[in-house]
Amino acid sequence: MKKIILASGSPRRVEILKGLGANFQIIPAEIEEKTSLNLSPESLAMSLSFMKAYSVGSKYPDEFVLGADTIVELEGKILGKPKDKDEARKFLQMLSGNGHRVITGFTIISINENIKIADFEVSIVTFKALQDLEIEEYISTEEPYDKAGGYAIQGMAKKFIESYSGCYNNIVGLPDECLKKYLVKIGAINV
Amino acid sequence: MKKIILASGSPRRVEILKGLGANFQIIPAEIEEKTSLNLSPESLAMSLSFMKAYSVGSKYPDEFVLGADTIVELEGKILGKPKDKDEARKFLQMLSGNGHRVITGFTIISINENIKIADFEVSIVTFKALQDLEIEEYISTEEPYDKAGGYAIQGMAKKFIESYSGCYNNIVGLPDECLKKYLVKIGAINV
Secondary structure, three states, X not given: OOEEEEOOOOHHHHHHHHHOOOEEEEOOOOOOOOXXXXXXXXXXXXXXXXXXXXXXXXXXXXXXXXXXXXXXXXXXXXXXXXXXXHHHHHHHHHHOOOEEEEEEEEEEEEOOOOEEEEEEEXXXXXXXXXXXXXXXXXXXXXXXXXXXXXXXXXXXXXXXXXXXXXXXXXXXXXXXXXXXXHHHHOOOOOO | OOEEEEOOOOHHHHHHHHHOOOEEEEOOOOOOOOOOOOOOHHHHHHHHXXXXXXXXXXXXXXXXXXXXXXXXXXXXXEEOOOOOHHHHHHHHHHHOOOEEEXXXXXXXXXXXXXXXXXEEEEEEEEEOOOOXXXXXXXXXXXXXXXXXXXXXXXXXXXXXXXXXXXXXHHHHOOOHHHHHHHHHHOOOOOO
């Protein structure tokens, strides 16, 4: 029988898990007693994808629903969708010459089949050092404004990219390689 | 081939999902464009359980790790662990004579087997109308202070309960019935 770890020191949880007959050891998570909501970008992306999938799934309980959320993180700061030109400029200045993480969380839900799968994928993107003029030209287009972090790797911002690692489509908005195995599992694509 | 719903209107996501050969329709989640972090209690409990499992799992990549988080919600307000006697009193006064929801989110993670399962269970608890003396007696004990919502259904607060619906152990801190099917699936308990 496979052993598992219970990431909680709660004596109530220990008793309940014992009641299920599981073979386990206890290693409490260090964040256990934190009450603040400092979600990691991974948890946040997954949570937001979950909310999207759940809000649609609860109206279509017979269907499988896929939700996704992409987050751009630079040095611990989350860059959302820029709300105006000033914010778009600020984001691009921050990204210029630096590496950042792109995290896409996704959730597959089927209410009636009681399936909820949540996962995420992380890619790393490094920008070239950008010139002021390049930034001004780019933020005068419509491209940055509906994109997390204020750029689209598949769009005109392609020329800003020094390098990336990990799944390319994860940076675009959906990690196809990672998603594939789950879609095969639920029978939504053929192998 | 099973049809799925994509809960996103993003043209990038549509293209990527097409590339995987999935049969799908598009129904964007209404929260898609919200940038604020108003997580539902379900998403929050699941996210916190995910963080706990992930923080331990990343140190033990060969193991299956189970994290859990229990949230008490009364009329849209989340009652955490009371930090002192005044807060414990306030919580019990709020719970008195009312029904509330108890949501336990849980996550099972195995980094090396690339398994991440997140789910939650909801139970409803209704309190009797409490007398001031009962509240004062209860908050003078140690019981309320490490419990979400400031009470323990399995403890002295048992006598405060008018009724409950759903899984009892979910209210205690781990929804054994709901958890069981996943533990069987990963081979951590025998059927």
